[in-house]
Amino acid sequence: MSDPKKVKNSIRTQVKKIGEAGKAIENKNQEKGKIKSAKKFHHLYGPVPSRRLGYSLGVDLLPFKTCTLNCLYCQLGPTRKKTIRRKSFFSEKQILEEIKEFLKTGVRVDFITFSGSGEPTLNKSIGRLIRKIKKITDIPVAVLTNSTLLTRADVRKDLLAADVVVPSLDASTQEIFKKVNRPHPSLEIEKIITGLVNFRKQFQGQIWLEILLVRGVNDSSIHLQKLKKAVEKIDPDRIHLNTVVRPPAEKSAKPLLPKEMEKIKEFFGEKAEIVANFHKKEQEKTPADIAEAIISMVQRRPVSLEDLENSLGLTREQLSLSLHRLLEAKKIKIVSHLNRDYFELV
């Protein structure tokens, strides 16, 4: 299709379809009378169906992309604020109220999962929140963490009340850690591995260690051997092998092939499984399609991340990379109003 008019019309139709799909989801939920107004949940997203955690209700404790790392493959795009400083970014009470409110809707939730716009352990309320959630529901709690702050006793203690912790470890040497995870300058991989070993000793729940492999960066046999030694010391319950199957922050980050992943799975032994989803469906909407849909909303009025999720029927993981690209290209900007961030056209 080389005619620019046709291309534009086709994109418009696609954008319209995405918008209609989002609307249809919202209407369906409203019809059921389950979710009265998804817009009131500022810190929750989903429930997102996931292979590992079933219907996972995401809890996001951070301002848009705040992390200790800036991974090559991050599906949220480049880190906006790289920090190791723990803070209470939002009102703990409000987050807990939202969770209570959501649980009243009766929507299926298999896991309450701390994840979202960066590294959740940067929020120093996480421990209290997990403990309070455990008092109000039997739904298991999972935390997805990049492991970097497990060097700290207070962070390890905060995660003790969770049922499942999914820490990541992509490197076993400082050199490869710098290449693949581009950490905050104060972070050292050896201390992080020791933090994981110490956490394993203290934590009674399940540890599913995730390793994400990037072609030509952390997949050499020498590195994998070192990584295996570190994993043996950590002794997780499961080893989840992943690769770059979603649009990454850096286009240079390339995935391994399914057959290469299979070999590595054999190498890591019986606890290992491949969690990378190589099916095309997840990649159907490209960041460019999503960017068009975002622009079409933002040009009408300032919108929050939640507005975009609800209207476009996309998760914040799916939205984030396109948002970053639009911010970098200065097509949109972030404005704060009454303690909330909105996207506006520049």
Ligand code: SF4
């Ligand atoms: S992949 Fe996770 S740890 Fe890495 S930069 Fe993105 S949010 Fe941070």
